[in-house]
Amino acid sequence: MEITKQDITQGIAAHTVFKFMDDHNIILSYVGDLNHSTTTSLLKNLQKTLQHLEPNVTIRKKIYNVMVECLDNIAKYNEKQETEKFMGRTAPIMFMFSVVSGLYTITTGNHLKNTEVPLLKENLDAMNTSDKTELKSMYRKVISDTLKQQDKEGGLGLIDIAIKSGGKFKYEFRQVSGVLSFYMLQIEINTKNII
């Protein structure tokens, strides 16, 4: 069988991806459509991986909690309609999970509308400058407000991630069109701060 130029290109790409994942200790990486069923399947896989990876049950539970909320967060902010128009296919999201010497990192990526960026950035900054007590008070306030307004969730997910991870958000918004930006969010869970 003849090896085509495309085979070689794909081979190089595969090796590049492999090397990148190996160098960065990436345990799981997913790019594709996100719906309730893919979320459930990703979480099952992550739960199994954590069983082997992390002996401490408390840490395992914490990481799992943060992961679920991260996936919910992508689903919440992912702008499907405009991204489909822009990319010409189902709006893909990105989820990456890595660990280096007790530092677990979750990186997520999705598209959102440019108009949503300022408020989200403001919220992320507010959480980054708050300590755990302030975050908990923020959490209670959002729950009280949503009870009164019958709002669905009101940004509770991000506050929950901030409380449970104990780390600061690293984020970036990269404008990709006049309508859309790519939103990258990184959350770290440092096991040394938990034990």
Added chain:
Amino acid sequence: MNAMILEATNTTAKLVLDPTKNIFEISGESRPENTGKYFNPVVEWLNGYQNVLYFQKSNYGKSPKVSFKFSFDYFNSTSAKYIADMLTILEKYVSNGYEAEAIWVYDAMDIDMKESGEEFAILVPKLPFTYQPIND
């Protein structure tokens, strides 16, 4: 009032609201695809149950104590809003003169779950709230 029983799925909690056996419990993992679809009937049931408590107290001088067990392995932030809704209704029972309490059951290794219970307890100060750690 009829019992409301929902079996657990991969993403929804098991629910038992059984007035005949006086069992009120929600347990397992809660991250439903459609959170309102799961929780709205539960909230409605709990609101309706207040009429039963009123009837019992008016006719028999006393209504049975509602001890509601919250025994989650995990719940997402969208579920949190509805859990707060449920606790607020239980607090209303107390404000209206009925006996009710929340029992927050959690895995002793899950510090986040315990802390979540503590946050909810602050939101419903009139509702007696007890913590029950369990060891695997």
